[in-house]
Amino acid sequence: MQAVIFYLCAVAIIVGAFGVILSHNPVHSALFLLLTLVSVAVLFLQLDAQLVAAIQVVVYASAIVVLFVFVITLLGVDKHETFDEPSVFQRPVAIVGGALLLVQVVAIAGHHWATGAHSTRGALGVPRQGNVETLAKSLFTDFVWAFEITAVLLVIAVVGGVALARRSGQRAGGPPPGERADAGHGSGS
Numbered sequence: 001m002q003a004v005i006f007y008l009c010a011v012a013i014i015v016g017a018f019g020v021i022l023s024h025n026p027v028h029s030a031l032f033l034l035l036t037l038v039s040v041a042v043l044f045l046q047l048d049a050q051l052v053a054a055i056q057v058v059v060y061a062s063a064i065v066v067l068f069v070f071v072i073t074l075l076g077v078d079k080h081e082t083f084d085e086p087s088v089f090q091r092p093v094a095i096v097g098g099a100l101l102l103v104q105v106v107a108i109a110g111h112h113w114a115t116g117a118h119s120t121r122g123a124l125g126v127p128r129q130g131n132v133e134t135l136a137k138s139l140f141t142d143f144v145w146a147f148e149i150t151a152v153l154l155v156i157a158v159v160g161g162v163a164l165a166r167r168s169g170q171r172a173g174g175p176p177p178g179e180r181a182d183a184g185h186g187s188g189s
Helices: 002-022 026-046 050-075 090-109 131-141 144-171
Strands: none
Touching: 002 026, 026 050, 050 144, 131 144
């Protein structure tokens, strides 16, 4: 039975991955991504990694895919976009900022972690711990920077999506999103 579930999930992952790439509608691509992520979560369950499967469903399959669909619908992907930049300094500042962030991550990676502890890798013969305890220790010592950087990138993506939506609404001549056209006028009754 496990082999049947594995092969069904493997086929679903491959179909979902090709669906993400080949779909012309971005919302359909997000739904194919959802299929892929849920199928990967089932494979995690087969490996007795229940916590990782739950995180896969809760964080990626629900929160991230909902964020993608929200940004897709907010931006209105059917509109024609221009590549003219309103600010000349935006691209060079972004490149310099990205390079500084990369230098910081590389400089920090070889020394101490954010918690001040040395890396926990390398100790052989450590008694096997539970799934949740091992994962928690690894996440909060070895991979804390990956989660911090991911959180910052998600916040930047949301702020950028809202800023783009506001800017496109103002260019179209209408009021910015969230403001009513009749705001400030009396009802006349």
